[in-house]
Amino acid sequence: MITVAPSILSADFLHLEKDVQMVNAAGDIFHLDVMDGTFVPNISFGFPVVEAIARKAQRPMDVHLMIVHPEKYVDRFAAAGAAMISFHLEAALADGSDPGAILDQIRSHGVNAGLVVNPDIPVEGLFPYLEKTDFVLIMSVFAGFGGQKFIEATYDRIRTVRAEIVRRGLPCRIEVDGGVSASNAAALAEAGATILVAGSSVFKAPDPAAEIARIRYPLSF
Numbered sequence: 407m408i409t410v411a412p413s414i415l416s417a418d419f420l421h422l423e424k425d426v427q428m429v430n431a432a433g434d435i436f437h438l439d440v441m442d443g444t445f446v447p448n449i450s451f452g453f454p455v456v457e458a459i460a461r462k463a464q465r466p467m468d469v470h471l472m473i474v475h476p477e478k479y480v481d482r483f484a485a486a487g488a489a490m491i492s493f494h495l496e497a498a499l500a501d502g503s504d505p506g507a508i509l510d511q512i513r514s515h516g517v518n519a520g521l522v523v524n525p526d527i528p529v530e531g532l533f534p535y536l537e538k539t540d541f542v543l544i545m546s547v548f549a550g551f552g553g554q555k556f557i558e559a560t561y562d563r564i565r566t567v568r569a570e571i572v573r574r575g576l577p578c579r580i581e582v583d584g585g586v587s588a589s590n591a592a593a594l595a596e597a598g599a600t601i602l603v604a605g606s607s608v609f610k611a612p613d614p615a616a617e618i619a620r621i622r623y624p625l626s627f
Contacts, residue, residue: 408595408622411435411468412614413583413605414459415450422455423462425609430464432615434622435490437583437603439549440483442473445497446550453486460487468492468603470522470583472549475501477508484515492520492543492581495535496527509538520581524549529563533570539578541601542567547584556585561597568598588620595624 412433417425429436436459441450450472460467466489471479476493483491491512498505505521512519518540521532525545532542544563547554564580571578582599587607594602604621611617 408591408599408624409434409601410608410618410622411437411581411601411603412608412618413437413439413603415439416605416609418609422459425614426459426462428614430462432618433465435601436463436465436467437605438467438469438488440469440471440473440479441550445474445494446472448550453482456483456486456488463487466490468520468581468601470520470543471497473497475503477503477511480508480511481515484512484517488517490518490520490541492522492541494522494524494549495531496524505535506538509535513538513540522549525557525559525563529567532567536571536574536576536578541579541581543581543583543603544599545584546582546586554584556590560584561593564594564597564599571598586621588617588624591621592624 410433412429439450441448443449468490469483469488471493474497509519520541520543521535521539522543546556546560580599581601582594583603586602586604608614608617
């Protein structure tokens with residue numbers, strides 16, 4: 407079964423508690439995009455919002471760090487209640503940081519560790535770190551803004567990573583973020599994705615809970 411992670415970046419921040427309760431009732435995971443305006447050309451939210459959601463969340467929180475120096479903030483996001491924390495491979499390498507050490511840092515808190523790549527980064531760059539990752543996040547749009555068009559090459563990128571995970575017999579899951587909807591959920595699952603992040607397609611739908619169901623069970627509609 408597909409796990410659906412509604413992206414809070416697309417929620418109604420004027421009525422955030424209502425959307426949090428909707429995810430509690432209909433979703434599987436809260437996906438929280440943290441942007442710093444440096445690694446990506448946008449700024450989203452930080453600790454106060456994550457901590458506020460944590461007080462009401464009944465589903466795990468998946469914190470996606472789109473920031474430079476992610477290692478500086480891992481401990482505090484773990485303390486804020488994150489069950490999953492991911493960071494960009496390219497951000498760590500640009501800082502001269504060791505992605506493997508950051509993955510170890512995340513897991514030392516009992517938090518699932520994820521490694522992310524943008525669409526222009528070869529997915530083979532993930533391979534040296536797969537043993538240390540609980541999940542990998544393959545961006546199907548460029549990190550930084552919601553509502554972008556899904557990049558079709560994502561399917562082959564998922565298949566490449568999935569084949570390597572299977573070859574090594576690893577439990578690593580594949581998450582996909584960007585342009586996800588009920589129209590491509592089945593194809594993404596067939597390629598090997600098990601966690602689908604959906605923002606605009608959920609929160610802009612007339613019935614967000616029904617849209618989550620369509621993404622989770624795309625062949626039933």
